[in-house]
Amino acid sequence: xxxxxxxxxxxxxxxxxxxxxxxxxxxxxxxxxxxxxxxxxxxxxxxxxxxxxxxxxxxxxxxxxxxxxxxxxxxxxxxxxxxxxxxxxxxxxxxxxxxxxxxxxxxxxxxxxxxxxxxxxxxxxxxxxxxxxxxxxxxxxxxxxxxxxxxxxxxxxxxxxxxxxxxxxxxxxxxxxxxxxxxxxxxxxxxxxxxxxxxxxxxxxxxxxxx
Numbered sequence: 001x002x003x004x005x006x007x008x009x010x011x012x013x014x015x016x017x018x019x020x021x022x023x024x025x026x027x028x029x030x031x032x033x034x035x036x037x038x039x040x041x042x043x044x045x046x047x048x049x050x051x052x053x054x055x056x057x058x059x060x061x062x063x064x065x066x067x068x069x070x071x072x073x074x075x076x077x078x079x080x081x082x083x084x085x086x087x088x089x090x091x092x093x094x095x096x097x098x099x100x101x102x103x104x105x106x107x108x109x110x111x112x113x114x115x116x117x118x119x120x121x122x123x124x125x126x127x128x129x130x131x132x133x134x135x136x137x138x139x140x141x142x143x144x145x146x147x148x149x150x151x152x153x154x155x156x157x158x159x160x161x162x163x164x165x166x167x168x169x170x171x172x173x174x175x176x177x178x179x180x181x182x183x184x185x186x187x188x189x190x191x192x193x194x195x196x197x198x199x200x201x202x203x204x205x206x207x208x209x210x211x
Contacts, residue, residue, distance in 0.1 A: 049201050050204070052201060054199065054200045055187060055190075055200035056082060056086070059157070059186060062155055062186075062202065063090040066119055069091025071118075072093045072094075072119060073092040073093070073120055073121075074094075074095050074109070074112055074113070074116070074118045074120070074152075075087075075094055075097065075123070076099055076103070076123050076124070076128065077096035077097060077104075079094075095112060095116050101133065102133070103125065103133060103136075106139065106143060106146060109121070109143065109146055110146050113146065113152055119153060120152060120154065120155055121143075121152055121153070121154050122155040124157045124158070124159075125140060125170075126164075126169075126170065127163060134170065135170070140170065140171075140173045143173060144183070145179075147183075148179045152182070153182050153184065154179055154182060157186045158172055158185060158186060163191060174203070180205060181205045183205065184203070184204045184205075187202075
């Protein structure tokens, strides 16, 4: 994938009208993980959640906060197109991690982490876009361990978990202790409430959200 070279100010990949909402009343209106679901992180306090204008704005904010032009970002192969565009607009160099039917190949991931020195690894582990695959619990744990051992941020985009109709939900990578301090979990209500409801959220590690 070829990197883009825009100015640093051109990090927004779509219009994101409005500022991220971080007031306590707004946070208290959204139980991010329904009681029937496993904890998305242990724990996720209201002050650790940033409410955004859709998950796309959350992704743009992550790129703005973590990336400088020329930084390397690892992505799945294939990867979500809007995420690719967002990272390219931030000036990142994208490197695809070879995947199999169960998701990113962990040995290839570790090899690329060692050779490419990425700033972060972006993935959609549940009902991935565009393949629809879901990473197993074992694969998620292995990715969490690899990122934790090598100091790489994980951006876990999770807009589709609530669309499961069969089987038990799999805890997110953010719930694994090995990567709990370096996983940013993104969510969206546009898939489970209404497409026109541009409401999303970002749950970084505890203490990382702005006041």
